[in-house]
Amino acid sequence: MSRARTNPPADGPAAGPSAHWSRISQRWDQVGPPLRPASQDLLAYERALRRAPERTGGTRGLVLGVTAELMGLPWGDGAALIAVDRSQGMIEALWPGAHAVRAEWTRLPIEDGSIEIVLCDGGLHLLDFPGGQARMLAEVARVLVSGGVAAMRLFVPRRDRERVSAVLNDLLGGRISDLNVLKVRLAMAMQRDGETGVRLGDVWDRLQDAAPDLDALASGLGWTGGHVHAIDTYRGCEDRYHFIGIEELDSLLRDRRIPLSVESVESPTYPLGERFPTITLRRV
Numbered sequence: 001m002s003r004a005r006t007n008p009p010a011d012g013p014a015a016g017p018s019a020h021w022s023r024i025s026q027r028w029d030q031v032g033p034p035l036r037p038a039s040q041d042l043l044a045y046e047r048a049l050r051r052a053p054e055r056t057g058g059t060r061g062l063v064l065g066v067t068a069e070l071m072g073l074p075w076g077d078g079a080a081l082i083a084v085d086r087s088q089g090m091i092e093a094l095w096p097g098a099h100a101v102r103a104e105w106t107r108l109p110i111e112d113g114s115i116e117i118v119l120c121d122g123g124l125h126l127l128d129f130p131g132g133q134a135r136m137l138a139e140v141a142r143v144l145v146s147g148g149v150a151a152m153r154l155f156v157p158r159r160d161r162e163r164v165s166a167v168l169n170d171l172l173g174g175r176i177s178d179l180n181v182l183k184v185r186l187a188m189a190m191q192r193d194g195e196t197g198v199r200l201g202d203v204w205d206r207l208q209d210a211a212p213d214l215d216a217l218a219s220g221l222g223w224t225g226g227h228v229h230a231i232d233t234y235r236g237c238e239d240r241y242h243f244i245g246i247e248e249l250d251s252l253l254r255d256r257r258i259p260l261s262v263e264s265v266e267s268p269t270y271p272l273g274e275r276f277p278t279i280t281l282r283r284v
């Protein structure tokens with residue numbers, strides 16, 4: 001898309017110290033649902049795409065992140081798709097040969113009112129709450145045309161926070177299917193509130209206390225080769241996740257007068273699906 005302006009990556013956290021996503025990009029094949037979208041989630045995005053305003057000449061879509069699965073949606077003839085991500089490593093690994101810009105979601109290098117649909121899979125909680133998430137949502141509203149749609153899969157913690165001990169008991173009892181589920185359950189259980197969030201390095205430390213030998217844990221649980229070491233990117237990592245509920249998101253939009261309104265919330269039926277709803281917002 002020729003509308004993209006340059007947002008110099010050397011300015012701000014795009015060039016910051018966290019190499020978390022760059023390290024994950026080398027292990028992306030070991031990451032799976034629910035951290036990546038499952039087929040039901042893709043169907044929810046497809047429904048949102050059908051609700052986006054029509055445009056002669058093709059839909060202009062913006063993906064926040066480089067979730068490769070979203071490239072395969074039925075974008076339609078003439079569609080122009082752009083991805084924005086702060087990590088060069090992730091862009092090169094997951095969005096090769098397609099149009100991506102390295103920039104912050106809180107400062108999108110995209111013109112006002114120039115996009116029919118924005119998609120973001122499991123991205124909102126990566127920003128601090130409320131400030132970073134409000135800035136990202138305000139940017140989404142700014143770049144959307146009037147009546148445009150934003151569909152985002154959220155990572156929502158249980159309202160009655162799960163106990164860390166319950167997660168670890170389930171882990172050691174063989175009741176957690178894989179590391180993708182463990183990562184998100186443990187991180188959500190450790191988070192006291194969305195504002196404080198949870199430091200990824202602390203998640204690694206907690207798992208290390210419970211299961212010092214990850215290879216022994218994986219073989220005891222029948223988890224297949226190497227995938228347990230995808231958690232190594234959390235070791236000593238200062239990044240924090242800030243999980244919030246739909247009500248908090250709704251209040252944020254209203255309190256900050258961000259012109260997006262919640263149009264639908266769809267929860268998938270896979271295990272823990274209630275924690276991974278796709279929310280559709282409309283630019284008002």
Ligand SMILES: C[S@@+](CC[C@H](N)C(=O)[O-])C[C@H]1O[C@@H](n2cnc3c(N)ncnc32)[C@H](O)[C@@H]1O
Binds near residue numbers: 066086104
């Ligand atoms: C779209 S999210 C998906 C995360 C995935 N569902 C998971 O939890 O493993 C991941 C991407 O977001 C990017 N990212 C995180 N925070 C960002 C920000 N503030 N601005 C731009 N990109 C960001 C990362 O570089 C990474 O490529």
